[in-house]
Amino acid sequence: MEKKDIKVLYIDDELDNLTSFRATFRRSFNIITAESPEEAMEILETESVHVILSDQRMPKKTGIEFFEDIQTIYPDPIRILITGYTDINAVIDAINLGQVYKYLTKPWNEEDVKIFVEKAYEVYRLRKDNADLTNELIDVNRKLEFIARQSLLS
Numbered sequence: 001m002e003k004k005d006i007k008v009l010y011i012d013d014e015l016d017n018l019t020s021f022r023a024t025f026r027r028s029f030n031i032i033t034a035e036s037p038e039e040a041m042e043i044l045e046t047e048s049v050h051v052i053l054s055d056q057r058m059p060k061k062t063g064i065e066f067f068e069d070i071q072t073i074y075p076d077p078i079r080i081l082i083t084g085y086t087d088i089n090a091v092i093d094a095i096n097l098g099q100v101y102k103y104l105t106k107p108w109n110e111e112d113v114k115i116f117v118e119k120a121y122e123v124y125r126l127r128k129d130n131a132d133l134t135n136e137l138i139d140v141n142r143k144l145e146f147i148a149r150q151s152l153l154s
Contacts, residue, residue: 005030006121007048009077011040011066012055017106021053024110029117037066044070049077051120053104053113056083064100071099076127078120082106 008029010021018033025031032047034040036058043049052070054063061069067079079099084106101123102116 004028006117007032007050008117009034009040009043009047009049009052011035011037011053011058011063012082013058014055017055025113025117028114037061037063037069040066041070044074044077050124051080051117052077053080053082053117055106056081057085067100076124078124080104080116080120082108 004027006029008025009032010018011034012018012021013035015035018035022031022033032043032049034043037054037060040052040054052067054066056063063081063083067081070077078101080102081100082104101120104112104116
């Protein structure tokens with residue numbers, strides 16, 4: 001898969017940040033933006049994304065709360081938290097509650113974001129490949145058990 005095929009959802013309540021993010025990374029990744037966690041949830045209902053970046057401080061819901069909300073419904077996308085504040089408790093909560101892969105500070109460094117998104121996608125692919133291989137192994141084991149039972153009966 002080319003980097004351009006990596007679907008990235010970026011959530012931020014500041015329209016300027018969304019515009020800047022899209023302009024900066026549109027040539028590198030497939031960028032989808034949302035102005036709120038609610039809008040992001042609607043997007044996730046129809047779009048399959050690989051990596052989600054969310055601002056921490058937004059009205060109504062924090063990035064951590066959003067990640068915590070989607071954890072069981074949409075467990076596959078890799079989550080990255082972005083914030084302009086260096087609050088160690090937010091970092092700890094992000095890791096423990098929202099299962100955040102990385103934590104970035106604003107203003108973000110373009111190269112860091114690119115690297116983190118690419119690495120996050122690698123984790124996404126490895127998890128998907130592992131799940132596929134596990135399912136394949138389970139299927140092969142079922143078939144072997146069936147063959148073993150058939151040979152015992154004959």
